[in-house]
Amino acid sequence: xxxxxxxxxxxxxxxxxxxxxxxxxxxxxxxxxxxxxxxxxxxxxxxxxxxxxxxxxxxxxxxxxxxxxxxxxxxxxxxxxxxxxxxxxxxxxxxxxxxxxxxxxxxxxxxxxxxxxxxxxxxxxxxxxxxxxxxxxxxxxxxxxxxxxxxxxxxxxx
DNA sequence: GCCAACGTTGGC
DNA sequence: GCCAACGTTGGC
Numbered sequence: 001x002x003x004x005x006x007x008x009x010x011x012x013x014x015x016x017x018x019x020x021x022x023x024x025x026x027x028x029x030x031x032x033x034x035x036x037x038x039x040x041x042x043x044x045x046x047x048x049x050x051x052x053x054x055x056x057x058x059x060x061x062x063x064x065x066x067x068x069x070x071x072x073x074x075x076x077x078x079x080x081x082x083x084x085x086x087x088x089x090x091x092x093x094x095x096x097x098x099x100x101x102x103x104x105x106x107x108x109x110x111x112x113x114x115x116x117x118x119x120x121x122x123x124x125x126x127x128x129x130x131x132x133x134x135x136x137x138x139x140x141x142x143x144x145x146x147x148x149x150x151x152x153x154x155x156x157x158x
Numbered sequence: 159g160c161c162a163a164c165g166t167t168g169g170c
Numbered sequence: 171g172c173c174a175a176c177g178t179t180g181g182c
Contacts, residue, residue, distance in 0.1 A: 012180090014180095060179085060180065060181090061179075061180055061181085062180095065180080065181070118181075135181095136179090136180090137179090137180085138178080138179045138180070140179090
């Protein structure tokens, strides 16, 4: 079985919870991606994401939503223990410790960029298919096509 | 604060 | 298994 080509992803984070600055300030600039509580996003982590994959670090639910930095997948998946913590906002009372529902992986921030906002993204016809631009999109982890990655990172790193 | 879109829940 | 009600997301 041949390995898939290098993969790219967009991961949403509320900056009040974990911003690109917060991630860069963490040890090794690496943070555990806690709180994914959607099966499709979980399955992307479990079945699709590999160490080294590129990540667009996206700020959501904030004054300036958009891509705010570049990161990479830094680990495989493991159990997200916040699902068992009644004090956590991510507590899931229906998840049993012997049969955990939710996983996380580590994300390593590589650099902060300017914010590439949704309006600017919509100006680019080549980005029109991105999930994050679709109306009603709520998925917190979405695949990014190589061409989309190239265009976005070139604009951000120019 | 509004509201559209979507996932989940639960009665049947 | 259907589907209406409900809760959440997230841009505006």
